[in-house]
Every structure is written in C-alpha cells, then in structure tokens.
Amino acid sequence: TTVFVSGATGFIALHVVDDLLKAGYKVIGSGRSKEKNDGLLKKFNNNPNLSMEVVEDIAAPNAFDEAFQKRGKDIKVVLHIASPVQFNTTDFENDLLIPAVNGTESILEAIKKYAADTVEKVVITSSVAALAAPTDMSNNGFVVNEESWNKDTWESCQADAITAYCGSKKFAERAAWDFVKENQSAIKFTISTINPGFVFGPQLFTNSLKNGINSSSAIIAKLVRSKASGKFYNFSGPFIDVRDVSKAHLAAFENPKCAGRRLFLCEDLFCSQDVVDVLNEEFPQLKGKIATGEPGSGPGYLAKNCCKCDNSETKRLLGFKFHSFKNCIVDTASQLLEVQNEA
Ligand code: NDP
Numbered sequence: 001t002t003v004f005v006s007g008a009t010g011f012i013a014l015h016v017v018d019d020l021l022k023a024g025y026k027v028i029g030s031g032r033s034k035e036k037n038d039g040l041l042k043k044f045n046n047n048p049n050l051s052m053e054v055v056e057d058i059a060a061p062n063a064f065d066e067a068f069q070k071r072g073k074d075i076k077v078v079l080h081i082a083s084p085v086q087f088n089t090t091d092f093e094n095d096l097l098i099p100a101v102n103g104t105e106s107i108l109e110a111i112k113k114y115a116a117d118t119v120e121k122v123v124i125t126s127s128v129a130a131l132a133a134p135t136d137m138s139n140n141g142f143v144v145n146e147e148s149w150n151k152d153t154w155e156s157c158q159a160d161a162i163t164a165y166c167g168s169k170k171f172a173e174r175a176a177w178d179f180v181k182e183n184q185s186a187i188k189f190t191i192s193t194i195n196p197g198f199v200f201g202p203q204l205f206t207n208s209l210k211n212g213i214n215s216s217s218a219i220i221a222k223l224v225r226s227k228a229s230g231k232f233y234n235f236s237g238p239f240i241d242v243r244d245v246s247k248a249h250l251a252a253f254e255n256p257k258c259a260g261r262r263l264f265l266c267e268d269l270f271c272s273q274d275v276v277d278v279l280n281e282e283f284p285q286l287k288g289k290i291a292t293g294e295p296g297s298g299p300g301y302l303a304k305n306c307c308k309c310d311n312s313e314t315k316r317l318l319g320f321k322f323h324s325f326k327n328c329i330v331d332t333a334s335q336l337l338e339v340q341n342e343a
Contacts, residue, residue, distance in 0.1 A: 001025055001076050001077065002025070002026040002074045002075050002076055002077070003020050003025045003027050003028070003076070003077040003078070003253075004027075004028045004029075004067075004075045004077070004078045005017055005020070005028070005029045005030070005079045005081060006029075006030045006055065006058070006078075006080045006081055006082040006103070006107060007031075007058075007080075007081045007082025007083070008027075008029025008031055008052065008081075009029075009036050009037075009039075009040050010081060010082070010085075010214065011199070011214035011216070011217060011242065012081060012196075012199060012245055012246065013029070013079075013081040014040075014203070014205065014208075015204050015242050015243060015245070015246035016081065016246045017029060017044070017050065018204055018246075019246045019249075020250065021044065021047055021049055021050060023250065024049075025049070025077075026050075026074075027049060028052070028053060028067075028075065029050065029051075029052045029053070030052070030064075030067055030082065031052055031054065032054070032055070032056050032057070033054060034054055037052035037053075037054060038052075040052060043205050053066075053067040053070070054067075055067055055082075058082050058083075058099050058102060058103030058107075059098050059099035059102050059103065060102070060106075061102070061106070062106055062109070062110070063102070063103065063107075064106050064107045064109075064110035067110070068110035068111060068113065068114040068115055069110075069113075069114050072110070072111070072114035072115030072118065072119075073114075073115065073118055075111075075115050075118055075119055076119060077119070077120065077122075077253045078107065078121070078189075079122075079123045079249055079253075080104060080107050080122065080123070080124050080176075081125040081249075082103055083103060083104075083172060084096050084100060084165075084168070085215045085216075086161075086165075087165060088161070090161075092157075092161065092167075096161070096164045096167075096168040097154070097157075097158075097164060097168045097171060099168075100168035100171065100172040101168070101172050103172070104124065104172040104176050104179075105179065108122070108175075108176065108180075108183075111187065111189065112183060112186055116186060116187050116188065117188070119187075119188070119189045120188060120189050121189055121191075121192070121252075121259070122176075122190070122192075123192050123193070123194060123252040123253055124191060124193045124194070125193075125196075125249070126172070126173040126193040126194060126195045126262070127166075127169040127195055128196065128237065128264065128309075129150060129166035129169040130150055130169040130170040130172075130174075130195060131144050131148040131149065131150060131195055131264060132144045132148055132150055132166075132307060133150045133151050133152045133157075133163070133166060134162055134163050134166055136150075136151065136307060137306070137307050138236070138305055138306060138307070140304055140305065140306060140307065140308070141307075142308070143307065144238075144264070144307050144309050145264065145309075145310040145311065145313070146261070146263070146264045146311065146313050147262075149170065150166055150167065150169075150170040152166065152167050152170065154167065154171065157170070173193055173195075176191055176193070190259035190260055191260070192252040192253070192258045192259060192261050192262070193262045194249055194263050195262055195265065196240045196245050196248075196265040197237055197239050197266045197309070198216050198219070198235070198238065198240070199239070199240055199242050199245050200220055200239055200240075200241065200242065200328050200329065200332050201241040201242035201323065201328050201331060201332055202242070202331045202334075202335045203217070203335060206338060207339075209335070209336065209339045219235055219272070219275075220275060220329065220332045220333060221336055223272060223275050223279060223290065223291065224279060224286070224290065224337065224340075226276075226291040227291065228288060228290060228291065228292070230291040231291070231293075232272050232276065232291050232293065233272065234272045235272045236269065236270065236271035236272070236301065236302055236306045237269065237306060237307075238265075238266035238268070238309045239267060239268065239269070239270040239325065239328070240265040240266055240322060241267065241322060241327070241328040243323060244265060244267070244322045244323055247318075247320065248263055248265055248318060251263075251318050251320075255317070255318075257317055258317055261317065263314045263317065264309070264313075265314065265322075266309045267322040267324065267328075268325055269302050269306050270298075270302075271298050271301050271302055271305075271306070272293075273293045273295075273297055273301060274298035274299075274325065275329055276290065276292060276293050276295075277295050277296065277298060278325070278326055278329045278333075279329070280295070282329075282330050282333075283337070285337070286333075286337075
C-alpha cells in the first residue's frame, strides 16, 4: 500500500513517515523544494520505500496536480499534514488562512482528478483549533469534544495571529468535510480528521534542531532556556505527545471505525507552569537556573483559565494509551539539552 504524506518535512509528519515505513508502507512525501526533499531522503538513509515530490506552495492554485498526475495511480491513502504553523505575521489571509484552505481543497481536487479510482482513505491533520476558538479555550465553563466547532468567522478570526491560525484550521477542516459532501459521486474515499491539542515530544531526528524549531516545540525550548528570575507566558490547553499523534494518523486510515470521524487527541490539560515544574523537578542541571514561576500553581490556574476536554470517544476508537505529560516533557527537554550541550 502506498501512502502520500503532504508536508513530509515537518515536525509531526517526520514521525508519521517513520511509523509508516516501519509498518511496511511505501511512502510518497511532498516537500517544498528539491533540497529539502533530498535532505529528508538522506535522513531516512535513502530507504527504497520512500520517495519525494516537490509541492512548493500549497496556497497556489492546483498545487498538488502535478504530483497526483504523476503518482496518483499508485496512491491508496493520503495524509494531508502540510499547513502553515506560524504566528509571526500580520497578513493573516495570505500567510495562514488562504494556504490552509487552498492546500486542503487542492489536494482533494487533485485526488478527484487523477486518483479517484485508487484513493480510499484521506486523513486531514486538523487541530483542537478547529474545535474551539481561543475565547472558548480559555473559558472554564466550556467543554470541547469531537463535535465542537470553533465559532469564529473569517472576519472575527483575524483579530491576532493565534486567532487567525485557529481560524485557518477551522476553515481548512470545514472545506474538507464540504468537499466530501459535494463530491460523493465522483470520489470513493472517506475522510477522518486528526484534531490534536498542543503537540510536544522529541524531534524524530535530533539534528533537525540545529536548523530551527517548529512552533509548538519552541514553547518548551523557551522554558528550557529561561532565566532563573524570568517571567514566562502561561500557555494553556490540551496537550498530546507527537508519537501518539503519529500513531493516530495510521489508526485513522487502518481502523475502519475511524472513517468519517474526528479524532480529538488530548492526554490532559497543561500550562507552561506545569512544564517549568517538571523541568525543575526532573533536571538537576536546570534547577535554580531556569524560571520557577509559582510551583504547583498549574492545576489551580487551569481550573480558572482553561476549558475542559472530553475526548472519551476518541480514546475508545483508538484504544491505546497516550504518553504522560511528564514523560513527554522529559523526552522533549532531554533532546533539547543534548543539542545545547553539543553547541
Ligand atoms: P511544522 O511547521 O513542522 O510542519 C508544517 C509543514 O507544512 C511543514 O512541512 C511546512 O513546510 C509545510 N507548509 C507550511 N506552509 C506551507 C506552504 N504554504 N506550502 C507548502 N508547505 C507548507 O509543524 P507541525 O508538524 O507541528 O504541524 C503539522 C500539522 O499539524 C499542521 O497541519 C498543523 O496545523 C497541525 N497541528 C500542529 C499542532 C502542534 O502543536 N504542533 C497542534 C495541532 C495541529 P516548511 O517547513 O518547508 O515551510
């Protein structure tokens, strides 16, 4: 079975590619340039079951046509993971909303045009951001579950970069469900979505950390490098380990019960204070050198400032245990420290 993975060079996607190869699948990945693609192939020791196609910009019209025209007949499963994850912009439409929505539409259109007979399953990497708007995420009376939808409109989500990113995930996911509804007779695939909370955990390849860091891992990196007297922004929300996110991408197409479902991946709620507490408790070399905030105040903060999450349906469908918060943070920080010590 051949699986197409868009945005294969990203933090989450690299784990997915690795799990797919280990499970015996053939993988066709997409990356933004020949250089990035060659770098990825090399990291996987030129595994003969892995090949790459260039899709330079998912915002461009018909971005996936060439790749699917060429390879579509071999592809049975599509995992659409590429989407902009960046908060350093004020051009919300061009940097976040349009690429997210166009990318989703153009990959589905490309399947319809060139691989309608072969593709059976599509998994869209959405987010908890599609389930709840930031104002709901910080409301302790709000319960998020697999049925929830971010209430922001195209206009209201353009308040700031975080709200716009959340909107981009909502409108991209909506576009996918709408596409399936409107094209029932022209396609045979079913879709599932993966809706993770904040994703932490180790990079698949330690040395990727030398070329920058993805946005969610940067939250942990900043705390590992914080100053003893330093203040930090108390991020809060659901979290999940990247290794579980990857596993769920495979389950989403392997388990027939996941067809047509949204999988809300959350192990627990967390806030930055909880991260700092684990770092101070578990790493003697950091204790006293990094921020401490108010140790032990995390649960109280969350009770006041964070929504509740109910993903019992997802847990029932997936049936595997997620990595614990402590395990996830320890593994993330150990890798960051390893790279820091080498530098
Ligand atoms: P990364 O930034 O590591 O991965 C994003 C991938 O998308 C990269 O390969 C990136 O390529 C590619 N991409 C972004 N914009 C474009 C574009 N315009 N054209 C082509 N490719 C593009 O982040 P993650 O691995 O964390 O994110 C993967 C997915 O998971 C995203 O859909 C994200 O929304 C979702 N997600 C992530 C969460 C998290 O906490 N990390 C939480 C919930 C959902 P390049 O690097 O070359 O620009």
